[in-house]
Amino acid sequence: MKVAKFGGSSVASAEQFRKVAGIIQSDQQRRIIVVSAPGKRYKADTKVTDLLIRLAEAVMRGNEYDSLIEAVVERYADIARGLELQASEVIEQMKADLQQKIAAYHDDHLRLLDALKASGEDHNARLMAFYLRSLGMEARYVSPREAGIFVTDEPGNAQILQDSYEKLSKLKQCSNIVVIPGFFGYSLTGHIVTFPRGGSDITGSIVAAGAGADVYENFTDVDSIYCVNPSMVENPRQLREITYREMRELSYSGFSVFHDEALEPVYKAGIPVCVKNTNNPEAPGTWIVAKRDHRNVPVAGIASDTGFCSVNVSKYLMNREIGFGRKLLQILEDEGISYEHAPSGIDNMSVILRANQLQGEKEQRIMDRIQTELKVDEIHIEYGLALIMVVGEGMERAVGVAAKATAAFAQAQINIEMINQGSSEVSMMFGVKEEAVNKAVRALYDAYFAPVYAQKE
Structure with missing residues (x-):
């Protein structure tokens, strides 16, 4: 049925x-x-x-x-x-x-x-x-x-x-x-x-x-899910299979084909999903499944989204201050602000969030609270940030996936504002300026998918 x-x-x-x-x-x-x-x-x-x-x-x-x-x-x-x-x-x-x-x-x-x-x-x-x-x-x-x-x-x-x-x-x-x-x-x-x-x-x-x-x-x-937004890359590769986890990551990161909350019930029930085209129902479509063969294609797709900003905080010996991160995020919670990512170093921490959440007097109020309550050395907010997500369950076992991305950015002369990778290694996130996002996505596509086409030819 x-x-x-x-x-x-x-x-x-x-x-x-x-x-x-x-x-x-x-x-x-x-x-x-x-x-x-x-x-x-x-x-x-x-x-x-x-x-x-x-x-x-x-x-x-x-x-x-x-x-x-x-x-x-x-x-x-x-x-x-x-x-x-x-x-x-x-x-x-x-x-x-x-x-x-x-x-x-x-x-x-x-x-x-x-x-x-x-x-x-x-x-x-x-x-x-x-x-x-x-x-x-x-x-x-x-x-x-x-x-x-x-x-x-x-x-x-x-x-x-x-x-x-x-x-x-x-x-x-x-x-x-x-x-x-x-x-x-x-x-x-x-x-x-x-x-x-x-x-x-x-x-x-x-x-x-x-x-x-x-x-x-x-x-x-559409006939299938593409590995990248077709408006950014001409004739991108169609995906025949993608896993639930990969689709979830890509949906969250800007893919509009499938609502990001929609996979949980079928994922838990183990029901495969087939995305098909009403206008061309004979096309095989894209299957969303629990596991796929990712030996030759470790990266499943590339997604991007704009409209982010980064709240950057610096304080000497921050890493020794117990509860610093919790207090910073508590301030955002008090103001009703959700965040996307929070990469940190020993003396600095950045919180990536949707820029439209800092409207009106909220921005200055947050900066004042962080300065007063956490006594930071420096705080500034950087706007105009785009996030690019490289997603693939095969990245965990593939050597040089991150190196390909940084080399592609360098060759395209794109500055990386931020890098973040989860412990599961299903995805890597890069922050770039909004004006560079299309160029950055095309560079990553060429790095990960052009060699696959070349091998098939």
């Missing part, structure tokens, strides 16, 4: 709905379907989720919002017309549902935002089930509540409750096709609560683990 999740671009139009139906019909093992809200039909288009956020904001501000309801409902009506469906009753139910949610949560803004955002996936799942039935398939819509997806009551940041997996196991007994909306679950008090943005991947993974699927298929708009 397979669980197949279709992303926003896969369900954005009538044409895409037809492709999804063809994929489902082509394999009887695809019995549980998870769908996102309709994404962009073309580059300048607006995702339905973004329309719903605008709707919520208009309600919160007390502005007119009827036109926004019409815009949302029209997206589904356009799909129904393109599929030649007699779905006027379904469309009217969507409009009534939006109005009911607005009335119920008008004065509770966090609940309102969650309820409206979730309706994008919910309405699309209902329409998909309706369409599949029109084609003669035994398909039915199942809400997350009926399926058993119960979550913590944290609006916008739901976490699955462990009891849900036992409830989801009953989906194995379904003989027909089940269509479940992604992105949200229900709290024990009955409220709709969404996962973090991109959370339809999380739903798919949870459902696959709970139902005991043999495979979790994640359909998107």
